[in-house]
Amino acid sequence: MTSSPPHQGSNAERSRSRNRTAVLGQIHHAGELGRAELARALDLSVQAVSNIIADLLQDGMLVEKGARSAGRGLPAVQYGIKPEGGFALGIEVRPNVIFAVLLDLTGKAVFTRRSVLKSARPEDVILEVTRLRDAALTEVPAAKDRMLGAGIVMPGPFGATGLSGRETELPEWQNVNPAELFQNALGLPVEVSNDANAAAMAERISGCAHGLGSFAYLYFGTGLGLGLVSQGHLVRGAFGNAGEIGHIPVPTPLGSAPLETRLSRMSVRHQLEMSGHSNIDFEKIEKLYATSDPELMTWLGSASDALGHAMQIIENVFDPQTTILGGAMPDAVLRHLVRNVSLNNASVSRRSDNPLPRLQCGASGRLVATLGAAALILNSRLTPHAATH
Amino acid sequence: MTSSPPHQGSNAERSRSRNRTAVLGQIHHAGELGRAELARALDLSVQAVSNIIADLLQDGMLVEKGARSAGRGLPAVQYGIKPEGGFALGIEVRPNVIFAVLLDLTGKAVFTRRSVLKSARPEDVILEVTRLRDAALTEVPAAKDRMLGAGIVMPGPFGATGLSGRETELPEWQNVNPAELFQNALGLPVEVSNDANAAAMAERISGCAHGLGSFAYLYFGTGLGLGLVSQGHLVRGAFGNAGEIGHIPVPTPLGSAPLETRLSRMSVRHQLEMSGHSNIDFEKIEKLYATSDPELMTWLGSASDALGHAMQIIENVFDPQTTILGGAMPDAVLRHLVRNVSLNNASVSRRSDNPLPRLQCGASGRLVATLGAAALILNSRLTPHAATH
DNA sequence: GGTATTAACTCAAATAACTTGAACTATCAA
DNA sequence: TTGATAGTTCAAGTTATTTGAGTTAATACC
Secondary structure, rough: OOOOOOOOOOOOHHHHHHHHHHHHHHHHOOEEEEEHHHHHHHHHHHHHHHHHHHHHHHOOOOOEEEEEEEOOOOOOOEEEOOHHHEEEEEEEEEEEEEEEEEEEEOEEEEEEEEOOOOOHHHHHHHHHHHHHHHHHHHHOOHHHHOEEEEEEOOOOOOOOOOOOOOOOOHHHHHOOOOHHHHHHHHOOOOOEEOOOHHHHHHHHHHHHOOOOOOOOEEEEEEEEEEEEEOOEOOOOOOOOOOOHHOOEEEEOOOOOEEEEHOOOOOHHHHHHHHOOOOOOOOHHHHHHHHHOOHHOOOOHHHHHHHHHHHHHHHHHHOOOOOEEEEEEOOOHHHHHHHHHHHOOOOOOOOOOOOOOOOOOEOOOOOOHHHHHHHHHHHHHHHHOOOOOO | OOOOOOOOOHHHHHHHHHHHHHHHHHHHHOOOOEEEHHHHHOOOOOOHHHHHHHHHHHHHEEEEEEOOOOOOOOOOOEEEEEEEHHHEEEEEEOOEEEEEEEEEEOOOOEEEEEEOOOOOOOOHHHHHHHHHHHHHHHHHHHHHEEEEEEEEEEEOOOOOOOOOOOOOOOOOHHHOOOHHHHHHOOOOOOEEHHHHHHHHHHHHHHOOOOOOOOOEEEEEEOOOEEEEEEEEOOOOOOOOOOOHHHEEEEEEEOOOEEEEHHHOOHHHHHHHHHHHOOOOOOHHHHHHOOOOHHHHHHHHHHHHHHHHHHHHHHHHHHHOOOOEEOOOHHHHHHHHHHHOOOOOOOOOOOOOOOOOOOOEEOOOOOOOOHHHHHHHHHHHHHHHHHHHO
């Protein structure tokens, strides 16, 4: 991850690529659009848009959707994203399991697989990932020569930080450059990120943050992560480790504690195990919630408080359009938290002009991070960077 | 402030403008550079850079600096920013006073003035601001037809938020669009922002964050503000109110309190007034510090703690290259805080590969926000937005 | 029902900025 | 002294865009 200021010149070729991205992005966002509408939105000439659309049709990334007449004048021919126009592989590496999905260009999952890992050593992971890639391409042959890239989700933090060696879940990857490794193994453009960032992108591409410019995603992982999106792109920080919100100490009735000791899978598990439960997994939590298990309810109370604190930090520091809560946690639990959290009224985020809720549940389920891995790639094809003023 | 996703197409004209910005930015950052060096940095052809430089010389924004021979080959002619190539006006509006500066293209202040405000009503402020603009142009006639724009710093939050009417320092501006108002009055491009954001830009243009891509600025205003810079540009949030870090409750020995009750001008003043001091202003604090006033020292202890908490939030959420502490507070006090804060070692920001200190003092003095107002304009002329990958 | 108006779209030419490739120049090293 | 190296310029060539005139197909009005 680089920290240098952004500097690259532009030329005809790069303009072209930017404009194709912008056209695809607008159409993805709106569902379908006509040439003239696009030209106005992008501040380009109709002719330019016409040429670009002809190109994208040729390349099989767009489909014609029939004309739509709105008032006077020639009805505009609408264009939509062609799902099979491009595919992105999403890979989530956890210490003992790998998840893989294949998304089409609209962000729909067309392949999903889970694969147990016997070892988390880089060479074994790479081997399994190429197998998963092959399985995906066998199941969806249309993707064979239309792969846009692969997104990889792995536990951070990345690089040599003060957290190194302490909380790393994949110690074997300490001195490896994952992006390079996967890029060589897969022969595809690769983006690597943590679970929370990826999850945010999943919601932006096909979930409840569809097309939003600025929002935050609170992710229940082992710990608690935060994905920040600004101007349609992830805010990764200077070293790619932005969003480690779980380590922040927040006030508690008995002093203070890191946020994720009260708001994370780790913390539910801990609390439930203390009271004699065992084998705490997704399904178990779901069941306990269905039966209103008192211990789980106690945890939920404390977690709601912690969530309120997290929201204060997120809203005051980042001022997002909305915040999304998700991750590998049963929907019912997430909904409970969203319903029961108390949001501070004295906040810059309580606005009369924002139609979105301040906090909402994610719409992508427990595989959100894996989906998001692939969404990282799609987003780079659908969202140009901010224009010069 | 807009919240929609960023979408604008590119064409030859916009490429040109982007490339000129990129060339100026690279030169600003490096001090001076040759054509070939620029071409490599921007991934443009040497010929393109040559044409752009010819243009910028013609426009009076660059100066030739003589050749520099480095090893074999023809020595490269160096180019530097021509200070009088462009000027930016910086205005800081406070309830009872206005500050104004004029910066040249290198970010040097060539005019500074303070003006007492009898009323903070929009029409009176506008009148005074145009007067200050005229005074600046009289004192620096070279700026007359080379004004790039005006930056305005005002207390936020902007728009109708949950804080409206409670903490606003300029109630008369509640239902006014400041940007539009100033733009019409001054006939210049205008950018409006809060003090912390502006301060961050001041340090990026001519202070200790010179040219940095990603950093944070903690600003001692009346309250406590946070300026976030990512990829060389401010992160403003969906509604322009990002960075209200002062309102976040943090743990204290006796429960919890909003950060700015312990770390802000307001809080020093409060603490010193409680113990019998009066007329607490900048100079008074400076004197009390020089004499190691026990009450001030007590405040400093609590403030250091609070600063430590702020740093945990900033580093974990944003992962900056460095954080800068500044604002309208004596340098000695800022230095004391930086020296005495205890930074958590278990942080993603403790890295072996970052040469910058995790926390440092600002280099722009107490006028930093006013300087920053003008720096907002300069930054837009020196930093292109991120390129497509 | 006919006609004017509106808006989307296409074709062909013009434009603007960048890239390419060959030639030239100045410095260093052997 | 000669060769290698690197910066720079000149003149064409390339590319994606804009411009402007003309076509098509709806709605609105008389």
